[in-house]
Amino acid sequence: MKNIVRLCIFDTVTRNCKFINKYRMPERHSGVLDVSVDNVIFGFDENILKVLVIERKPFPDEKKGMSAIPGDLVYPKESLDEAAARVLKDLTSLEGLFLKQFHTFGNPNRVKDLKDQEWLTNFRLNPERRVITIAYYSLIKMDEYQLLPSYFAEKAEWVDVLEVPDLAFDHNEIVSKALEALRQGLDKEQIGFELLPEKFTLTQLQNLYEIILNKKFDKRNFRKNIKKMEHVVPLNEKQEGVLHKPAQLFKFEKAV
Amino acid sequence: MKNIVRLCIFDTVTRNCKFINKYRMPERHSGVLDVSVDNVIFGFDENILKVLVIERKPFPDEKKGMSAIPGDLVYPKESLDEAAARVLKDLTSLEGLFLKQFHTFGNPNRVKDLKDQEWLTNFRLNPERRVITIAYYSLIKMDEYQLLPSYFAEKAEWVDVLEVPDLAFDHNEIVSKALEALRQGLDKEQIGFELLPEKFTLTQLQNLYEIILNKKFDKRNFRKNIKKMEHVVPLNEKQEGVLHKPAQLFKFEKAV
DNA sequence: TATACTTAGTGTAAAAATAACACTTATTAA
DNA sequence: TTAATAAGTGTTATTTTTACACTAAGTATA
Structure with a gap:
């Protein structure tokens, strides 16, 4: 137990100090990561396969939002599947939909590489922290969905899967891996049923x-x-x- | 930028204070997660498919180690693939081996559920923190490998894939999902080549x-x-x- | 009410892939 | 020389896959 030290976290704004017992990691270990889920939502409309793309709400003093795949940081008490379902529900109000985890993206620079770091705050991200994201894809029937404004999305729109615009971070890569995973699973999963x-x-x-x-x-x-x-x-x-x-x-x- | 606050981290043992600029997350957001990689290493020996299981080094004042799949926290500067390759190299001294990410496990209680919390320090884990692990499987030729003692493993041994003993955390589940993924990939990947x-x-x-x-x-x-x-x-x-x-x-x- | 337009719906034959099956051959040890 | 052991090899029946073109049912309009 000698690796547990007592730390004081002092907030210079509120002037409060909170004591915590902290396990001291070996220097090289991380613990400075954020974890999010991203959700590639496919919808099918007659002859086109579409993907849901959101524009983040710009913060009050910012001019424009930015396009991305819907996602959010994982809350402390929820599982990864629950986090993905929550993102989906916030946007569509639908529950119990098909959801499949397909890959985790964790390049250390996937957030920092972004040219315009101002955009980061747009995503409620701390530019100093590395973000790892667990990516899901999900399927919804276009005739059922109703896009809702959500706390993280200014507007949401469907785009043709073959004409996805430039997205934030590595989200274009995530979309193309999602499509690959969807193709793989087409016969196995109940994909027709969902679309x-x-x-x-x-x-x-x-x-x-x-x-x-x-x-x-x-x-x-x-x-x-x-x-x-x-x-x-x-x-x-x-x-x-x-x-x-x-x-x-x-x-x-x-x-x- | 009004969400950035200046915090002092005061270590009561060393009596040092370190100032950092910290982005203040919305309350419900996480940021209290650790991220690790776990690596299910398959080896093939004539007629048996084996899995590499390690016993963690017991800390000086502890009696026994504990069996698990090799893994480690992800370092700040390395990608997930690099972390998995590092774990593999530490154990076998081999580089450039086949490695495949197959699933991410993130149940909020996968660490805390462990009955004997003392074991956690054995794994260099802080029992208060949630750990998400990105699981890989890898393949090595038994005639090439040489098991090395590593800083995290007291001893490493091969066990028959059908007779895996009880392992720490959800590692038994991870092994069985790895086997499933291996079967899936058998024709697609160059698996014979590797084994x-x-x-x-x-x-x-x-x-x-x-x-x-x-x-x-x-x-x-x-x-x-x-x-x-x-x-x-x-x-x-x-x-x-x-x-x-x-x-x-x-x-x-x-x-x- | 006949005609033009549009998409729905249907069967067969050839080719390819898969499955089932048993004996001979090369080598070593006794 | 013989016994033991695993290697190596072809054919036939069955199933699956592919290629291909016309008739049917409904609507709109002349």
């Missing part, structure tokens, strides 16, 4: 696959494969309001 | 696949598949010192 409206046509489903994988499929072969998936079930309903032969509607059935 | 000796027989290669995937293969079909892989190339050499028909030797050729 399509409740009732959908087989053409919509095929579109989803083609756009995510950036690859064309043969219509007949695709449908043969779908028939084998017992979680895609036909409804006794047809598409309405289209000016051509209406397609049969299908739904997903959750596995038991 | 077999330089020259190997097709039976050894088949063994490796069967043990990692826990599944039997037909000898002839397996060999047909290997013939398609242009990175597995036959040598003009045969096995020596065996009391049966000697097998042809093969090597891996790195892709261009």
Whole structure:
């Protein structure tokens, strides 16, 4: 126990001193890191796969916000999954959505490299501290979502996944790794279930696959494969309001 | 910039005061986390897949060490990959080995839940702080490795992957997720390359696949598949010192 | 009410991949 | 010379994948 020392933390503004017992780390050890989660939110809209990009609220005396992937520091009492779900809920008011951790980014300069350090305060980040971020991707149905202003986002908007603008930090890299992870998981996870409206046509489903994988499929072969998936079930309903032969509607059935 | 305050850190032992400029986080934000890397090291030995388990050096006044996966806090200036490589090098003196990040574990209680809190100091951890760990797995050829005593490990030993003993924290969970990730990556990554000796027989290669995937293969079909892989190339050499028909030797050729 | 337009929906045959299966060969030791 | 051991090798049946083009159902309009 000889490595525990008593420290006084004195705040020169409030003039308060708080004593703490602190374990003294070997010099080289860290303990000067912040940990955040970032959440790449995918939505599918007819023929385009979109990503949710936010503009941070500018602080009162600042001119403009800055674009980024939604994220926040992890709170002391919550798990990483909970933190990612919280960010998602603040923005969309939706809970229980699909969320998948795919990579952790921790380059020591990922924050400091930023040219305009003023922007950092925009993100409530201390420019002196290193930030490690655990990245998640999540999937939401466009017909369900409703973008909310949140305490960390001035505005949120959907952008085409192939035309993501320049983002803060290494967020462009994070988005492209998320897309890779999404492609990997397409067959394994219940991804169609998460991205399509409740009732959908087989053409919509095929579109989803083609756009995510950036690859064309043969219509007949695709449908043969779908028939084998017992979680895609036909409804006794047809598409309405289209000016051509209406397609049969299908739904997903959750596995038991 | 009004969120930056000047703090004095006063060490009651050395009687020194250090002033720092500190960004004041919103109350709910963290900044009280430690970040570590843990490294599940797989080695393959003829017919067994093994994992490297260390016993921490007991502190002078403590009786026994404790078993765990090798890991360490991340240093301020190094990337996560570098931290994982450093842990690996300290233990084996090998550099440039295969390393893959597979998951980040951050349950808020993964450290505090430990019953015997005394053990924590054994790991140089402050029991008051939450620890998030980025987990890697790595692969080494058993015929190359040489276990070294390191500053954090009293002794290191290989254990059968199916008979891993009880480990500290959530390290058993980490090992089983690592095995899952290894199985996933078996075909994609150059895993055989990393686990077999330089020259190997097709039976050894088949063994490796069967043990990692826990599944039997037909000898002839397996060999047909290997013939398609242009990175597995036959040598003009045969096995020596065996009391049966000697097998042809093969090597891996790195892709261009 | 016929026609033009649009997307939905469907089957078959060839090719490729996978799975199942058993005997002969090369070497060493006794 | 023989016994023991693991190496090495081909064929056939089955399944999966690929390639390919026309008819059907509905809407709008002339």
